Amino acid sequence: MKIGIVCYPTYGGSGVVATELGLGLARKGHEIHFITYRRPVRLAHFQANVFYHEVDSEDYPLFEYPPYDTALASKIVDVVHYQNLDILHVHYAIPHAAVAYMAKKILLAQGRYIPVVTTLHGTDITLVGNNRAFAPVVEFSINKSDGVTAVSQSLKDDTLALFQIERDIRVIYNFIDFERFRKTNKEHFKKLIAPDGERIVAHTSNFRKVKRVEDVVHIFEKIHKKVPSKLLMIGDGPERQHCEQLCRELGICDDVRFLGKQDAIEELLAICDLFVIPSESESFGLAALEAMACEVPVISSNSGGLPEVNIHGVTGFLSDAGNVTEMAAYAIQLLQNEEMLAQFRANALTQAKRFDIDNILPEYESYYEEIIEKSVIKIE
Secondary structure, eight states: OEEEEEOOOSSSHHHHHHHHHHHHHHHTTOEEEEEESSOOTTOOSOOTTEEEEEOOOOOOTTOSSOOHHHHHHHHHHHHHHHHTOSEEEEESIIIIIHHHHHHHHHHHHTTOOOOEEEEEOSHHHHTSTTSTTTHHHHHHHHHHSSEEEESSHHHHHHHHHHSOOOSOEEEOOOOBOTTTSSOOOOHHHHHHHOTTOOEEEEEEEOOOGGGOHHHHHHHHHHHHHHSOEEEEEEEOSTTHHHHHHHHHHHTOGGGEEEEEOOSOHHHHHTTOSEEEEOOSOOSSOHHHHHHHHTTOOEEEEOOTTHHHHSOBTTTEEEEOTTOHHHHHHHHHHHHTOHHHHHHHHHHHHHHHGGGBHHHHHHHHHHHHHHHHHHHHHHHO
């Protein structure tokens, strides 16, 4: 198949999943065309069957902001027409699903029908889509897509609760590439972080309020009192400064490292003993899955899709969002019990293997074929 993928090219979960999906499909022989305003962060090296088409939205004196939606629609039309794509897969409802509908209508006027699959990733529904300014467009775009997928059952349920959806929504989980995310021997690196054998706790996110990053610091402060430990804060965003200040106030700065955005996050996860993700809202929990693939147990909230990834009392522990005391108690219990920690590490890996990219790719391939077949019938 010739597949067009429209996504955000940033470190966010939707962009990462879209890029890894495209790369995985390319390895299976499909021709993949990424359409976005900048090369995706995980599209760093040349790979056969992968093409990148940059959207150029120039500034014009007439517009206060560059007309990206219009430029993207035009680029989609161009790529579909000249690369003869079979299907278009757009990630994140706003603006991609709406723009794809516009492009589809333009192509239809030219005698060309392109089926569109929209994947919902989370905040496009629960945060952006729930905004009254965007809600009608999100609802319309979903209903006008030829196929719709959600990355967790929880997100599907939220979508059906928030909008009047006429389309079936297929749950196709996010995935992990075990060629990249696996536990490797990084003892030399671990000694640099924890020279006296301290436990290493990690958190990674985009440091937005919804991630409750300050809770991570409070949880670690309680852990630190009971267990010699270090905290790795991976990522960046608006809440980072508040967290740095909080570390100073709590007197734990010497044992907390703010590492900023990292490309080789798997090398950091390989040395960790525990991963903490106390988010208020999490449609799936890709960061938790990446940790589990590296045999790191997870302390998380029970929000959104996290319980579909992190199994309470098996791969880690779940608590209500904001319950810092309970999360810290679970973390201490695990870090102080070597036998339990070893069992949870093994359980985390077993659970992560359910989401192996080799298991998920065939689901997407089958779904594409189903949607294309329905589109052919529709045209005839």
